[in-house]
Amino acid sequence: MTKEHRIVIVGGGAGGLELATKLGDRFRSRNSGSKKVSVILVDKNRTHLWKPKLHEVAAGSMDLADQELDYIAQAHWHHFSFRLGELTGIDRINRQIQVAPFYDDAGVLITPQQTIQYDTLIISxxxxxxxxxxxxxxxxxxxxxxxxxxxxxxxxxxxACLRAQAQTKPLEAHQLQVVIIGAGATGVELAAELHRTTRAIISFGMDRVDPEKDLKVILIEAAPKILPALSARISSAAEKLLTDLGVEVMTNAKVKEIQSDRVCLSSGVEIPAELIVWAAGVKAPDFLNGIGGLESNLANQLLVLPTLQTTLDPHIFAMGDCAACPWPGANNGKGGIVPPRAQAAHQQASHLFSQINQIMDGKPLRPYQYRDFGSLVSLGEYSSVGSMMGGLIGGSLMVEGLFAKLMYISLYKLHQLALHGWVKVALDTISRLIHRRTHSIVKLH
Incomplete structure (x- = not known):
């Protein structure tokens, strides 16, 4: 019997699940040359959803039954194993990871604490x-x-809408006021999506609520412009679209404190709010800071070499948002680090997939090179704005409107293709188009 090479991937997000799926299919015979290979995916959740879609779930414009993917089913279909639980520690000497026990909502133990052996560990x-x-x-x-x-x-x-409909007294100042703090992609997309879905909710018999007068969405950004990582032209176009939708945009506004029914700014202004969303800043989870003795930065990201290997252990890789991956020559205000975007995780997953045979055979690895294809931000059902092909032509081409929206949709389709293949994605797309014509455009529960 030959020794099994165990590849453990921690994190079933865009990059981690794509990599596990590709590796599982690649080594479905459990044989690669002289070595058998097994692939294990570890995640603290039972299901996967593409993270850029979370704002649609929050606004109620997505049916989770159509979009959620069960890790156990995906593992069965694509020949890898799934373990439920959260990473708590790494034993680099014995090449083991510790996974916390998992309990259900009632506090009943589902899976005990686990120790999982690895030959190659990928943190995502x-x-x-x-x-x-x-x-x-x-x-x-x-x-x-x-x-x-x-x-x-x-x-x-x-x-909040039901409460406002049922009460007989006038609305209080904070009622039906939604404040979103942070005007990056998540904040901007949520603000735009809420404009449509809140009005759809009110249209279902809530005649005591005036969507134009009573409902208000306020977007707050500490920087001088919204979408601060993108160009001024794109930022201006996005702000105009939001303003046209009725969203109030406040820039150069730093939040000092949040209270139960208001947001307090450093300028002394207080903004009443019933729902407050914090969408500012990005960092890796705190427990990654120094885990296993590995090097990390102030944002808790693991420091990696251009090969995506962690700086202190060649058997441990990190990719996606939790990795501080060098971006040579970049002038992005982040110290030349690859930005935390879904396209970076997708690229890194594809790169690691192509390098696995090199890893197992002990051959030199090729460095990963980030390719910036631009950024797209969804602004509701029919519009998007962003730049395309920024890293290909040395500049950026601004796109907006329906064309940009189609490009935004295509990014999600590429993710689905990596997980399911052409046939299933095509059939699923047709089914969903039919489904949308017979169901409510907004989720009401």
Whole structure:
């Protein structure tokens, strides 16, 4: 019997799940030359959803039954194993990871604490928002970091509308006021999507609520412009579209504190709010800081070489938002680090897939080179704005409107293709087009 080479991937986000799927299919015979190979995916959630879609879940414009992917089913279909639980530690000497026990909502143990052996470890656990220590964020603000967060926000939005419809007294100043803090892609997309879905919710018999007078969405950004990572031209176009939708945009506005029913700015202005979303800043999870003795930066990202190997251990790789991957020659204000985008995770997954045989055979690895294809931001059902092919032509080509929206949709389709293949994606797309014509455009529960 030959020794099995065990590849363990921690994190089933865009990059991690794509890599596990490709490797599982590649080594479905469990044989590669003289070595058998097994692939294990570890995640603290049961299901996968493409993270850029979370704002649609929060706004209620996505049917989760059509978009959620069960890890156990995907593992069965594509010949890898799935373990449920959260990474808690790495033993580099014995090449093991520790995974926390998993409990259900009632506190009943589902899976015990696990120790999983690895030969090659790939960490791809994504990123979280960074509250920068702002008082009140933990107690009163909601985040959009996970599917649970998005579902919770949507339910609170529906409840806020029902409450306003049922009460006989006039609305209080904070009622039906939604404040989104952070005007990056998540904040801007959520603001635009809420304009459409909140009006759809009100149209279902809530005649005591005036969507133009009572409903208000406010977007707050500390930087001089929204979408600060993108060009001024794109930022201006996005702000105009939001303003035309009725979204109030506030820039150069730094949040000092969040209270139960208001947002307090450093300027002294207080903004009443019933729902507060924190979408500012990006960092890797805190537990990654120094895990296994590996090097990390101030944002808790693991430092990696151009090969995506961690700086202190060639058997451990990191990719996606949790990796501080060098971007030579970049002038992006981030110290030459690859930005935390879905396209970077997709590229890195494809790169690592092509390098696995090199890894197992002990041959030199090729460095990963980030290719910037631009950025797209969705602004509701029919419009998007962004730049395309920024890294290909040495500049950027601004796109907006329906064409940009189609390009935005195509990014998600590429992710689906990596997980399911052409036939299933084509059939699923047709089915969903039919489904949309017979169901509500907004989720009401």
């Amino acid at each position: 656990i994504g990123s979280l928002t960074n509250d920068f220590g702002t008082p009140g964020v933990e107690q009163y603000a909601q985040r959009l970091e996970s599917l649970v967060d998005a579902k919770r926000f949507h339910l609170r939005l529906i409840n």
